[in-house]
Amino acid sequence: xxxxxxxxxxxxxxxxxxxxxxxxxxxxxxxxxxxxxxxxxxxxxxxxxxxxxxxxxxxxxxxxxxxxxxxxxxxxxxxxxxxxxxxxxxxxxxxxxxxxxxxxxxxxxxxxxxxxxxxxxxxxxxxxxxxxxxxxxxxxxxxxxxxxxxxxxxxxxxxxxxxxxxxxxxxxxxxxxxxxxxxxxxxxxxxxx
Numbered sequence: 130x131x132x133x134x135x136x137x138x139x140x141x142x143x144x145x146x147x148x149x150x151x152x153x154x155x156x157x158x159x160x161x162x163x164x165x166x167x168x169x170x171x172x173x174x175x176x177x178x179x180x181x182x183x184x185x186x187x188x189x190x191x192x193x194x195x196x197x198x199x200x201x202x203x204x205x206x207x208x209x210x211x212x213x214x215x216x217x218x219x220x221x222x223x224x225x226x227x228x229x230x231x232x233x234x235x236x237x238x239x240x241x242x243x244x245x246x247x248x249x250x251x252x253x254x255x256x257x258x259x260x261x262x263x264x265x266x267x268x269x270x271x272x273x274x275x276x277x278x279x280x281x282x283x284x285x286x287x288x289x290x291x292x293x294x295x296x297x298x299x300x301x302x303x304x305x306x307x308x309x310x311x312x313x314x315x316x317x318x319x320x321x322x
Contacts, residue, residue: 132251136174138164138189143181151226152182178201182230183238189227193220194252201256206264207317214286214313215256218306221290232287246276254279272322285316 133141142163146154157178175181197214203209221228230236240251250253252316258279264270270278289312292298293305300308 130170135164137168139171139174139181140184144185147182147226147230149226152230153298155182155185157181159211168184175291179238186227186231186238189224189231190252194256196220197253197256197313201260202265203226206269207321208265209260210257210317211310211313212263214282214310217253217286218282218290218309222302225294228290233291241277242280246280254283257282266322273320279282280321282313282316286313 135303143160146159146163146228155178157168157171160181161171166170171181175184195196195217199214200207200212200216205212240246241281245251246254246258249258256276261275261279261282265272265275286309289309293300293309298308
């Protein structure tokens with residue numbers, strides 16, 4: 130069994146706090162207590178709390194991007210776009226604090242549309258964007274700006290999730306999942322060629 134390095138222990142402890150209680154719970158003191166080191170020792174590996182939170186967020190994005198990539202292998206572009214909607218919902222419901230930090234909290238290091246997305250700095254957005262570009266090239270989707278179309282798809286699913294998490298649906302999770310997927314199919318119907 131491989132022993133964790135100190136930075137890995139710090140990240141693991143910070144991640145556990147984040148998952149349980151949210152970003153505000155991730156303090157250098159609490160992370161240090163969980164790892165069994167002094168708070169000052171963390172600064173040898175992370176210059177500040179923001180850098181630690183950014184690393185957690187970046188790692189989470191990379192992990193989620195791998196999940197999206199695993200679902201992006203279907204040669205049928207429409208089926209692929211539908212399949213890509215599920216991991217976003219799964220992530221939001223399974224990791225609500227990470228989801229909020231990634232997508233619902235104002236952060237200076239957050240990617241901005243359109244420049245950061247045109248520069249392909251979002252690993253998750255890129256997977257959906259590539260499917261949209263392919264769909265337009267195949268004539269399956271209407272010709273349009275692929276970045277704007279991908280952002281429209283993302284905005285739609287994010288809006289539904291935000292409304293659900295805010296208690297704006299009377300559905301249980303299974304009912305909401307069914308509605309969410311059907312709603313996204315309706316949106317895709319509107320952009321098909």
